[in-house]
Amino acid sequence: MIEDSKLPRELVWDGAHVSELGLTAIADGQESIVPADAVAHVHSCDWCVGRMGRTALMASAVGEGLREARPALASAQAQGSRAVTNPSPWRALLLGCTVAVLAAVPSLPQLASRLGTFVTFGKVLSSHGLPVLVRGIAMASRADVSRGLQIATIVSSVLLVLMGLAIARTRSRVSSERSVS
Amino acid sequence: MISLLMPPAAALPEHVDERAFAAATAELRPHVRAVVAAVMNLPRDHADVEDSTHEALKRAIEGRSRLRPGEPLRPWLTGIARHVALDAMRARKRQRDRTVVARDADGSSPDPLERVADPSPDAFDHFSAVQRRQAVARALAALPDGQRRALVMFHMEGLQYQEIAVRLGVPLGTVATWVMRARKSVAAAVGVTEES
Numbered sequence: 001m002i003e004d005s006k007l008p009r010e011l012v013w014d015g016a017h018v019s020e021l022g023l024t025a026i027a028d029g030q031e032s033i034v035p036a037d038a039v040a041h042v043h044s045c046d047w048c049v050g051r052m053g054r055t056a057l058m059a060s061a062v063g064e065g066l067r068e069a070r071p072a073l074a075s076a077q078a079q080g081s082r083a084v085t086n087p088s089p090w091r092a093l094l095l096g097c098t099v100a101v102l103a104a105v106p107s108l109p110q111l112a113s114r115l116g117t118f119v120t121f122g123k124v125l126s127s128h129g130l131p132v133l134v135r136g137i138a139m140a141s142r143a144d145v146s147r148g149l150q151i152a153t154i155v156s157s158v159l160l161v162l163m164g165l166a167i168a169r170t171r172s173r174v175s176s177e178r179s180v181s
Numbered sequence: 182m183i184s185l186l187m188p189p190a191a192a193l194p195e196h197v198d199e200r201a202f203a204a205a206t207a208e209l210r211p212h213v214r215a216v217v218a219a220v221m222n223l224p225r226d227h228a229d230v231e232d233s234t235h236e237a238l239k240r241a242i243e244g245r246s247r248l249r250p251g252e253p254l255r256p257w258l259t260g261i262a263r264h265v266a267l268d269a270m271r272a273r274k275r276q277r278d279r280t281v282v283a284r285d286a287d288g289s290s291p292d293p294l295e296r297v298a299d300p301s302p303d304a305f306d307h308f309s310a311v312q313r314r315q316a317v318a319r320a321l322a323a324l325p326d327g328q329r330r331a332l333v334m335f336h337m338e339g340l341q342y343q344e345i346a347v348r349l350g351v352p353l354g355t356v357a358t359w360v361m362r363a364r365k366s367v368a369a370a371v372g373v374t375e376e377s
Contacts, residue, residue, distance in 0.1 A: 005343075011354050021354075024361040027212070028335065029255050030342045033353060043211045046224045053219025056212060060259040061373045062364050063336040068310065069317040070337065 005033065012038045018048050020055070027056040202245045206238050209255060213237050213262045220266035229269060237265040253339060313371060320370030328363035331356055 012022035018038050025031075031039050042048045066073075206213075214234040218225045221233065241261050248257055321329055330349060334340045340348070346356045 006353075007357055008354055011357070021357050021361055024364070025342065025357050027215075028342070028360070029212075030357075033342055033357075042215075043225075046218075049215045049225040050219050050222070052212075053215035053217070056216050056255075056259050057219060057263060058368050058373055059364060060256040060263070062332075062367050062371075063253075063256050064260075065313055065317040065367065065371060066321070066333070066336045069314040069321070072314045072318045073321065 006035055007033050009035060017045065018042050018052075020051070023048065023052045023055045024059070027052050027059050199242065199245070203242050205254060206241050206258060209258055210234065210238065212255065213258060216259050216262040217266040220263055221270055229273070233265050233269045234262070236269075237262040240265060316371045317367060320367040323370075324363050324366055327351070327355075328359045328366070331359035332363035332367070335360055 007022065007025060012019055012025075012035055014020070014022075018026075018041055022034055022038050023042065025034050026039060026042055042052050214225055214230060217233045217237065218227070218230045221227075221230060223230050237258070241258055244261075248254065321332070324332070327349065331345055334345045334348065335342070342353060342356045342360070345360075346353045349356070351359075
């Protein structure tokens with residue numbers, strides 16, 4: 001437990017006058033934790049008295065506002081606690097994953113035959129794709145290529161769209177030839 | 182020492198007798214004088230400040246039955262002091278206006294700015310109750326956790342700084358800083374400044 005009886009002097013004094021923090025404590029009726037010389041100074045210094053009065057007015061206005069807002073704050077807290085007790089999204093996610101796995105069951109026998117393709121793809125990616133990616137990142141980190149990267153992003157997006165269209169067109173042509181034959 | 186002189190943020194017990202209440206309010210005389218001086222923007226030893234301080238304490242003693250059970254004495258007294266000081270300023274302004282009119286009739290009108298000065302209500306008074314509640318709730322929600330808890334414990338639970346420090350496990354200076362900053366944030370959110 002932390003036991004203090006007085007506010008540190010360096011917090012209470014601001015040069016020759018009492019600090020804002022000291023005035024706040026006095027205005028809040030916490031004179032017992034403010035060094036006695038600071039309290040005496042406040043009551044004998046016009047500048048500090050005026051500041052303390054303004055601080056007290058603000059404290060009073062804020063305190064009144066908080067007491068008025070108590071019902072609104074209570075309902076907000078209740079809403080907050082309800083939000084905490086809402087069922088977590090994990091159940092929904094688990095249900096979704098279960099449905100996805102069940103839907104994939106019919107295609108599981110074909111998966112074994114395609115496993116070789118996946119392994120080959122992984123090998124090609126690790127031997128060719130990853131080095132290219134690493135080199136690209138290294139180059140980008142060395143040079144100020146922010147503008148170049150923007151252009152590269154746009155170009156690669158355009159290329160991807162064109163490739164997608166080409167693949168789609170090829171696939172549709174193959175399927176139509178098969179249907180004719 | 183009268184048993185009534187409990188920490189000022191704490192509530193007064195029910196069925197307080199007039200002498201005990203007068204002693205409790207007299208303890209807060211410097212506080213009342215500071216509020217009056219701040220509102221009137223006059224030195225603490227100005228005759229008008231002294232008169233208004235006396236008037237505020239008198240009104241508090243006469244109207245002590247209006248202090249609701251559980252309501253802290255200090256803010257209640259601050260409200261009375263503010264109203265008394267504003268009343269005094271309005272009376273002074275009316276007096277000045279009469280003087281100016283009399284001088285106008287003589288053709289010797291002084292600074293016209295004297296007619297403009299008006300102790301109008303602060304920004305807090307202009308807010309509707311609903312707007313104020315919403316603004317306070319939003320401002321409180323936006324505060325860092327420590328500041329919010331310290332402010333709520335002080336204003337709504339009536340705890341002293343030392344009790345808050347023990348409860349939150351932080352030094353006294355931290356509590357004072359949190360209360361000060363939190364209060365300024367809430368005040369700024371609802372348009373109350375130290376100047377208003």
